[in-house]
Amino acid sequence: xxxxxxxxxxxxxxxxxxxxxxxxxxxxxxxxxxxxxxxxxxxxxxxxxxxxxxxxxxxxxxxxxxxxxxxxxxxxxxxxxxxxxxxxxxxxxxxxxxxxxxxxxxxxxxxxxxxxxxxxxxxxxxxxxxxxxxxxxxxxxxxxxxxxxxxxxxxxxxxxxxxxxxxxxxxxxxxxxxxxxxxxxxxxxxxxxxxxxxxxxxxxxxxxxxxxxxxxxxxxxxxxxxxxxxxxxxxxxxxxxxxxxxxxxxxxxxxxxxxxxxxxxxxxxxxxxxxxxxxxxxxxxxxxxxxxxxxxxxxxxxxxxxxxxxxxxxxxxxxxxxxxxxxxxxxxxxxxxxxxxxxxxxxxxxxxxxxxxxxxxxxxxxx
Amino acid sequence: xxxxxxxxxxxxxxxxxxxxxxxxxxxxxxxxxxxxxxxxxxxxxxxxxxxxxxxxxxxxxxxxxxxxxxxxxxxxxxxxxxxxxxxxxxxxxxxxxxxxxxxxxxxxxxxxxxxxxxxxxxxxxxxxxxxxxxxxxxxxxxxxxxxxxxxxxxxxxxxxxxxxxxxxx
Numbered sequence: 001x002x003x004x005x006x007x008x009x010x011x012x013x014x015x016x017x018x019x020x021x022x023x024x025x026x027x028x029x030x031x032x033x034x035x036x037x038x039x040x041x042x043x044x045x046x047x048x049x050x051x052x053x054x055x056x057x058x059x060x061x062x063x064x065x066x067x068x069x070x071x072x073x074x075x076x077x078x079x080x081x082x083x084x085x086x087x088x089x090x091x092x093x094x095x096x097x098x099x100x101x102x103x104x105x106x107x108x109x110x111x112x113x114x115x116x117x118x119x120x121x122x123x124x125x126x127x128x129x130x131x132x133x134x135x136x137x138x139x140x141x142x143x144x145x146x147x148x149x150x151x152x153x154x155x156x157x158x159x160x161x162x163x164x165x166x167x168x169x170x171x172x173x174x175x176x177x178x179x180x181x182x183x184x185x186x187x188x189x190x191x192x193x194x195x196x197x198x199x200x201x202x203x204x205x206x207x208x209x210x211x212x213x214x215x216x217x218x219x220x221x222x223x224x225x226x227x228x229x230x231x232x233x234x235x236x237x238x239x240x241x242x243x244x245x246x247x248x249x250x251x252x253x254x255x256x257x258x259x260x261x262x263x264x265x266x267x268x269x270x271x272x273x274x275x276x277x278x279x280x281x282x283x284x285x286x287x288x289x290x291x292x293x294x295x296x297x298x299x300x301x302x303x304x305x306x307x308x309x310x311x312x313x314x315x316x317x318x319x320x321x322x323x324x325x326x327x328x329x330x331x332x333x334x335x336x337x338x339x340x341x342x343x344x345x346x347x348x349x350x351x352x353x354x355x356x357x358x359x360x361x362x363x364x365x366x367x
Numbered sequence: 368x369x370x371x372x373x374x375x376x377x378x379x380x381x382x383x384x385x386x387x388x389x390x391x392x393x394x395x396x397x398x399x400x401x402x403x404x405x406x407x408x409x410x411x412x413x414x415x416x417x418x419x420x421x422x423x424x425x426x427x428x429x430x431x432x433x434x435x436x437x438x439x440x441x442x443x444x445x446x447x448x449x450x451x452x453x454x455x456x457x458x459x460x461x462x463x464x465x466x467x468x469x470x471x472x473x474x475x476x477x478x479x480x481x482x483x484x485x486x487x488x489x490x491x492x493x494x495x496x497x498x499x500x501x502x503x504x505x506x507x508x509x510x511x512x513x514x515x516x517x518x519x520x521x522x523x524x525x526x527x528x529x530x531x532x533x534x535x536x
Contacts, residue, residue, distance in 0.1 A: 034456055036456055037439065037455065037456065037457065038455065038456075039439075039440045039442075039454055039455040040452065040453065040454060040455055040456075042450060042452050043440060043442060043446070043450075043452075043453075043454040043455065119452065141482070144482070145485065148484045148485060148486070149485075153484055154455075154456030155483070155484055155487060156459065156479070157479070157483070157487065157491065158478060158479060159459065159470070159477070159478075159479050160479030160481060161479075162456040162459050164452040164453055165451065165452045165453075166453070166466060166469060166470060166473065167473055169459075169470065169474070170474065170479045170480075170481060171479070171481035171482065173481070201475070224473075225473065225474045225475045226474065227470060227473075227474035227475065227476060227477065227478075227479060228474050228475035228476020228477060228478060228479075228480055229475045229476070229480055229481070230480045230481045230482075231481045231482055233480075
């Protein structure tokens with residue numbers, strides 16, 4: 001089946017709601033698993049990788065949770081398709097670089113996605129909108145329990161699930177949430193928060209995961225340690241930290257509005273001005289300005305705009321989504337022009353931000 | 368800044384590595400860096416420090432033979448140093464000695480506390496049960512409680528059969 005017929009439309013995807021989705025854009029729990037005795041994908045020869053893929057892929061496809069699925073080998077996807085999957089946060093950049101011997105299976109709702117022969121034989125992830133770490137863990141735990149009946153996992157009673165990189169050993173779990181934190185960035189408190197979170201043994205990364213920039217004030221927070229602690233404890237610990245970050249972000253927004261309303265209105269007004277009127281704009285600038293518009297929506301400055309269309313623009317203005325829509329032979333300059341055209345058109349009916357006479361308390365905002 | 372090895376030439380290669388909350392810095396001149404094999408920053412990975420194969424130590428190691436190799440997949444310690452990842456699940460047995468210290472620095476503990484595959488869980492429970500039954504049997508025999516001993520013997524037989532059935536599945 002065609003990937004683009006199967007994928008949710010960006011609009012549909014952006015309209016999904018979850019708890020705390022003003023600040024938490026999505027939750028994810030992934031498990032790393034390997035087949036006993038088989039060389040890990042990074043070391044296995046192509047023939048062996050294909051053999052593993054042929055064992056794992058049918059097992060994943062037959063899961064009840066995958067009743068309606070998309071399944072493909074990575075060599076059958078174009079580079080553009082793979083990059084679109086990265087921009088949708090369904091696969092990692094590392095997986096997008098794979099070809100023969102690697103594969104991908106995900107369900108219709110895009111809540112369950114399994115990468116085969118990425119760094120490990122299996123990287124299975126449950127995805128949820130908003131803050132839903134427990135639900136995501138339970139979902140992926142069930143998938144894993146089904147798969148262990150069909151596949152013989154590499155497991156040691158002492159050190160747990162055996163993974164290609166020792167950093168994932170034990171539970172093989174990575175629990176993460178994608179957070180939109182413009183308030184903490186504007187209040188210049190973000191570095192303190194990152195340092196505090198790091199001290200707790202958690203990692204803070206950028207928009208596309210490991211080694212990427214925090215574009216659009218979006219940060220990924222995840223656990224780093226996987227051995228010596230049970231999955232539920234890791235989920236619990238991260239949940240606690242996340243609710244603290246949410247509180248700090250809300251406080252930062254409230255304080256900014258109270259103490260420096262002009263600064264906030266200035267940032268949001270300028271963001272709107274550029275996005276609605278530019279004739280050439282880069283992906284990076286777009287993300288950073290859309291982040292401010294999203295903040296404006298949260299603060300009630302755009303009465304005729306919801307969060308979903310802004311989130312949709314986050315997705316469709318990315319380079320590969322533009323290439324897909326227009327032509328895959330676009331230069332960066334041409335993309336910047338088309339991106340600006342799209343933004344002007346989408347924001348044509350959105351009236352400019354209206355500062356409120358009295359700053360609202362953060363609790364009274366539209367959520 | 369002078370090279371911290373030869374202390375003569377200016378240091379041009381600066382390496383900083385953070386492991387846990389410890390930061391290590393090495394400043395080398397180009398000559399010493401090449402000699403220590405750290406002229407390729409990509410090749411000088413986490414694994415060096417983690418496996419205790421610092422650049423200096425490694426230079427002192429004899430290059431000849433004796434290097435560990437995984438019998439299952441042929442992966443060597445040098446491969447791990449290069450890739451920072453292991454070759455297969457058996458490598459954890461092959462390289463267990465070097466890995467121990469590494470796991471201590473990167474994780475909360477070195478004992479798995481999480482999920483266990485169901486089949487593994489069952490066999491673990493059965494073998495625990497077998498041990499306790501054996502103890503009860505011994506006790507019954509010493510106490511000459513033959514009725515109890517006979518029932519323990521039957522239970523042991525049944526448990527062993529269950530274990531065997533699990534192993535063949």
